[in-house]
Amino acid sequence: MFRRSHNCCFQSKPWFSLPCVIALVVVGGALSRPAAAEDLGHDPVLGKRLTEMFATGFGRGTTALKSAQRQYDSAKDQAPKDPRVDYAYGLVLLKQLKNKEALEHFQLATAVDGAEFWPAWQALAWSHFIAKDYSSGYSRLTEFAKRLSRSPADLVEREQEAEWIGRVLAALQKSVDTVKQREALLREDETLAEILGPALNPAVARGKSSVHAMHALMEGDVQQAREIAQAKEEKELAEREKQVAKDFEASTEKREALKKTAEDAKKYMDQQLATFDKQLTRLERDYEFLQKRVMSITASQLQLGTEMNLLSQQAGALSNNNRGGNGQLAQVYQQRMNVLEIQQIRYQLDMDQTLGSTMAVSQRAQMVVGQRSAAVRQYERATGQIVQQDSAIDKWQDRLKKDGEKLKEQPKPKAGPVANKIQQARSFRTYVDLDLIQERDRLLDSLGIAMSEKPDAK
Numbered sequence: 001m002f003r004r005s006h007n008c009c010f011q012s013k014p015w016f017s018l019p020c021v022i023a024l025v026v027v028g029g030a031l032s033r034p035a036a037a038e039d040l041g042h043d044p045v046l047g048k049r050l051t052e053m054f055a056t057g058f059g060r061g062t063t064a065l066k067s068a069q070r071q072y073d074s075a076k077d078q079a080p081k082d083p084r085v086d087y088a089y090g091l092v093l094l095k096q097l098k099n100k101e102a103l104e105h106f107q108l109a110t111a112v113d114g115a116e117f118w119p120a121w122q123a124l125a126w127s128h129f130i131a132k133d134y135s136s137g138y139s140r141l142t143e144f145a146k147r148l149s150r151s152p153a154d155l156v157e158r159e160q161e162a163e164w165i166g167r168v169l170a171a172l173q174k175s176v177d178t179v180k181q182r183e184a185l186l187r188e189d190e191t192l193a194e195i196l197g198p199a200l201n202p203a204v205a206r207g208k209s210s211v212h213a214m215h216a217l218m219e220g221d222v223q224q225a226r227e228i229a230q231a232k233e234e235k236e237l238a239e240r241e242k243q244v245a246k247d248f249e250a251s252t253e254k255r256e257a258l259k260k261t262a263e264d265a266k267k268y269m270d271q272q273l274a275t276f277d278k279q280l281t282r283l284e285r286d287y288e289f290l291q292k293r294v295m296s297i298t299a300s301q302l303q304l305g306t307e308m309n310l311l312s313q314q315a316g317a318l319s320n321n322n323r324g325g326n327g328q329l330a331q332v333y334q335q336r337m338n339v340l341e342i343q344q345i346r347y348q349l350d351m352d353q354t355l356g357s358t359m360a361v362s363q364r365a366q367m368v369v370g371q372r373s374a375a376v377r378q379y380e381r382a383t384g385q386i387v388q389q390d391s392a393i394d395k396w397q398d399r400l401k402k403d404g405e406k407l408k409e410q411p412k413p414k415a416g417p418v419a420n421k422i423q424q425a426r427s428f429r430t431y432v433d434l435d436l437i438q439e440r441d442r443l444l445d446s447l448g449i450a451m452s453e454k455p456d457a458k
Helices: 020-026 044-057 063-078 083-095 099-111 118-130 134-149 155-175 179-257 262-319 326-383 391-409 416-425 436-446
Strands: none
Touching: 044 063, 044 083, 044 436, 063 083, 083 099, 083 118, 083 436, 099 118, 118 134, 118 155, 118 436, 134 155, 134 179, 155 179, 179 416, 262 326
């Protein structure tokens, strides 16, 4: 029989700043729990076969899965009524990123007559939920609860399974994002409460509470990240304001110097205008470069969006086609989608940085235009001559006005680390995950055997 244990922090997630020990106390981890009957006892011979299957199936290379499948066939011939055989092979298939095939074997493990094997039921429901197949997941969860409610297993064991159901319901509450999905979750919650009854509902509540507690800790972590980002932004703003004040002070000193004689003032102004014009010319080049960069990033984002839409359509078509090999190809499409999503974030970060640089150039140009205008006004008062404002200044004034309107309309982007923490707090797998190494070792322990060497878990 399996012993209840926790999976600290589930898997390594560098974004999560809360100590793993907190997650260990709050939520627990691995899917598997004790089997429902003593019928599934030690079987060292079968354990040896499954050990060999894990040793090859958890390895890398194209031949690993084929070798594991042969060992699975042999184990199945030896113990056709033991659900642990199909469950073990399902874990191997998950390791090889064949989630659809793994789900089929978890289903086979639940269909074996005899002793109930709770880990297979949990893995079956979990596989549906991570695939966002909520309807099938609810069906599996309901059947799991029915079997649990009439199981002859002791109350402590059944409470452990009921707690897992509670964690699943709470994790779904954090991850579903449409009104229809939330309504379906509420109906499932009510159905499960009626099935499990007064004996097991307190355990369900404990499972929910553990997830809610962890979510509260993560929300606190998100808030802390927000405060850090806001403090950084306020500091940068204060530094920019300080620099602007220094520039205004410098321009005031320059205006005082223009009180010289008309001849000296003209000479001084000619020098100043040349400097300002050089600055505006340089800023003109910078601005045009940044505008071209914005157009280039926009075009790249459109092209990336087109490719992502095409991949999504192809993946959708594959999900409706049950021919062999489509699962692996669908996984390839999903991996490519993950790469494109990361690229999409990079494009957005590049766009935000470019827009910020454009704003800085515009602000600098505004200051130069102001300084140039002040110099012209001072010269006009000193000499009575009128200096015509050239077209470049008009151009910058128009640009500054348009840029100001764009900046007002531009939504404030979320800081990258904050957005990542929010996304993680809304992920089902953050609260309920399947640790393949733990499940493997726990399964072999139920057979009275242990792995002598653990394959790489990565």
